[in-house]
Amino acid sequence: MKITVIGTGYVGLVSGVCFSELGNEVICVDHIEAKIEMLNRGEVPIYEPGLQTLIANNRERGRLRFSTDLGASVKHAEVIIIAVGTPSLPNGQANLSFIEQAASEIGQAMNGYKIIVTKSTVPVGTNERIRDIIAQHSKEPFDIASVPEFLREGTAVSDTMNPDRIIIGTDSEVVRERLTELHRSLTSNIIVTDIRSAEMIKYASNAFLATKISFINEIANICEKVGADVTKVAYGMGFDQRIGASFLKAGIGYGGSCFPKDTQALIQIAGQMDYDFKLLKSVVEVNREQRFNVIRKLESLMGHLAGKTIGIWGLAFKPETDDVRDSPAFEIIAALTEMGAKVKAYDPIAAENFRRNCDVDSLIYCDTAREAAWQADALCVLTEWKEFQHIPLSEIESWLKSPYLIDGRNIYKEEQLANTQLVYYSVGRPGMNRGVKEPAPYILL
Numbered sequence: 001m002k003i004t005v006i007g008t009g010y011v012g013l014v015s016g017v018c019f020s021e022l023g024n025e026v027i028c029v030d031h032i033e034a035k036i037e038m039l040n041r042g043e044v045p046i047y048e049p050g051l052q053t054l055i056a057n058n059r060e061r062g063r064l065r066f067s068t069d070l071g072a073s074v075k076h077a078e079v080i081i082i083a084v085g086t087p088s089l090p091n092g093q094a095n096l097s098f099i100e101q102a103a104s105e106i107g108q109a110m111n112g113y114k115i116i117v118t119k120s121t122v123p124v125g126t127n128e129r130i131r132d133i134i135a136q137h138s139k140e141p142f143d144i145a146s147v148p149e150f151l152r153e154g155t156a157v158s159d160t161m162n163p164d165r166i167i168i169g170t171d172s173e174v175v176r177e178r179l180t181e182l183h184r185s186l187t188s189n190i191i192v193t194d195i196r197s198a199e200m201i202k203y204a205s206n207a208f209l210a211t212k213i214s215f216i217n218e219i220a221n222i223c224e225k226v227g228a229d230v231t232k233v234a235y236g237m238g239f240d241q242r243i244g245a246s247f248l249k250a251g252i253g254y255g256g257s258c259f260p261k262d263t264q265a266l267i268q269i270a271g272q273m274d275y276d277f278k279l280l281k282s283v284v285e286v287n288r289e290q291r292f293n294v295i296r297k298l299e300s301l302m303g304h305l306a307g308k309t310i311g312i313w314g315l316a317f318k319p320e321t322d323d324v325r326d327s328p329a330f331e332i333i334a335a336l337t338e339m340g341a342k343v344k345a346y347d348p349i350a351a352e353n354f355r356r357n358c359d360v361d362s363l364i365y366c367d368t369a370r371e372a373a374w375q376a377d378a379l380c381v382l383t384e385w386k387e388f389q390h391i392p393l394s395e396i397e398s399w400l401k402s403p404y405l406i407d408g409r410n411i412y413k414e415e416q417l418a419n420t421q422l423v424y425y426s427v428g429r430p431g432m433n434r435g436v437k438e439p440a441p442y443i444l445l
C-alpha cells in the first residue's frame, strides 16, 4: 500500500517506519525542514530504542522516504495518516490548529480517492471536522477513519509491531476492508467501530491509566501512614485479572506528552457538555500533589532547604526516552530553587531537551550521576533509569555530603540498603525507610 504520514513526532515517525517494515511504501512528511534533513542524513530526531536501525533498513530497501512536500506526498498515496500534535491550550482544551492546517493542505492536494486516517488524539467530532475541511477544498472522493495510537515512548517500536489492539473508527465498508488488511499482520484484535467511539476510546484509555496511577499513589500515601508496603499491595492486587498488574507503580506521579494533556482535554470535553468529570479532576489533582512529596520529605528530614545542595537523578518523565514534556522534574526543581536550594541534575539522555525547556537558570547540569550526587546534602531519584539501579548504594553514600536519599521511583531493594548508613525514603514503603523519624505506629482502635 502507498502511505503518507503527516508529522514526524513519535507517532508519525514510528508508525510510518513500522508500516514500511511491513512492506508498504511510506513517505513521512514534516513541515520542519531541519527534521527532514536530519532524517535524510540517517539521523533520528528522537531517542527511541530500535528506531534508527529500522529507519536505515527500510530506507535501504527504498520503502521509506522523508519529505517536506506535503502536496506531492499526498498525491502519491492511497492512505494519508495524520499524526500531528494536539497540544493543550491554556484552558486544557486540545489545540486543533495543526490538525485543521493538515486537513486543509490535504484537501488542496487531493487527486483521486484516498483514505484519511487520524492517529492524533483528538476530541470527539474532530474527524467529522476533518472531513468537512477536506470537502471544502476538494471534490475528489475520500473516506475518513479514526485509528487512535496507543504506543508508549521508550517501547514505541515494539508497541507498534505488537499492539494489544487496533481500533478502527469508520462508517465506510471500503475503509474497514483496506485498514483491516493493513493491520492484519500486527494483531487479531482489530476492533471496527464508529468514528466517535474510536475517538473516545483513546481518551478513556489514557484517563483510566492515569486513574490507576493516582489511585496507587494515594494507596502508597496511606501505606506510609499505616505501615503497609505499596509494592506488596500492588503485587497482591495485580493477580486479580479484573484489576491487572500493570500501571500500579507508585512514585512521583505521571508526566509525559499524553496523560497530563489528555486528562485535561477529557475534563474539558465533558465540561463543554455540562458534565462535571469529578473523578478525573481528582486524578489530576492527586497527580500534581504527589510530586511535592519529594520536597515534603526532604524538609521533614533536613529542615529548611535554603543553602542546601540537592542532587537530582533523572529529568525525563520516564526512562528510555529523551522526552521531557510535562516531566514532574520541572516543578520539583523549580520549587527547590525557589526555596533557596542549589540544584545539580543528571539524566543519561534527556538533559539537553530539559535545558531547552527549563527556565531555572541556576540549575547545574552534570555529565555523570556521580557529579550530581557529589557532596550533595541529599539526592533525589526522579526517573527510574537502569543506570541508577546498578550503582551500589555504598558508593552513592560515599559521594554524598549528608546521607539523604529520596527514591521517588522505588528503584532500590531492601538488601541493597544493608551495610549503608543512608537515610533512605521511598514511596509507600515505610518498612524500608532508614533513619526516617517514623510516625507513631498505627493501632487499630
Ligand SMILES: NC(=O)c1ccc[n+]([C@@H]2O[C@H](COP(=O)([O-])OP(=O)(O)OC[C@H]3O[C@@H](n4cnc5c(N)ncnc54)[C@H](O)[C@@H]3O)[C@@H](O)[C@H]2O)c1
Pocket (backbone or CB within 6 Å): 006, 007, 008, 009, 010, 011, 012, 029, 030, 031, 032, 035, 070, 083, 084, 085, 086, 098, 101, 102, 105, 119, 120, 121, 122, 149, 150, 151, 152, 153, 257, 258
Ligand atoms: N507521543 C506519544 O507517545 C503519543 C502516543 C499516542 C498518541 N499520541 C498523539 O499523537 C499525536 C502526535 O503526537 P507526537 O508526540 O508524535 O507529536 P509531536 O508534537 O512530537 O510531533 C508532531 C509533528 O507534526 C509536525 N506537523 C505539525 N503540523 C504539520 C503539518 N501541517 N504538516 C507537516 N507536519 C506537521 C510537527 O512539525 C511535528 O514534528 C498527538 O495527538 C498525541 O496526543 C502521542
Ligand SMILES: O=c1ccn([C@@H]2O[C@H](COP(=O)(O)OP(=O)(O)O[C@H]3O[C@H](CO)[C@@H](O)[C@H](O)[C@H]3O)[C@@H](O)[C@H]2O)c(=O)[nH]1
Pocket (backbone or CB within 6 Å): 121, 149, 150, 151, 152, 153, 154, 206, 209, 213, 246, 247, 248, 249, 250, 251, 252, 253, 254, 255, 256, 257, 258, 259, 262, 317, 318
Ligand atoms: O505504574 C505506573 C506507570 C506509569 N507511570 C508514569 O506514567 C507516565 C506515563 O507512562 P507511560 O504510559 O509508560 O508512557 P507514555 O509514553 O506517556 O504512554 C502513555 O501515553 C501514550 C500517549 O497517548 C499512550 O499511547 C500510551 O498508551 C500511554 O501508556 C510516566 O511518567 C510514568 O512514570 C507511573 O507513575 N506508574
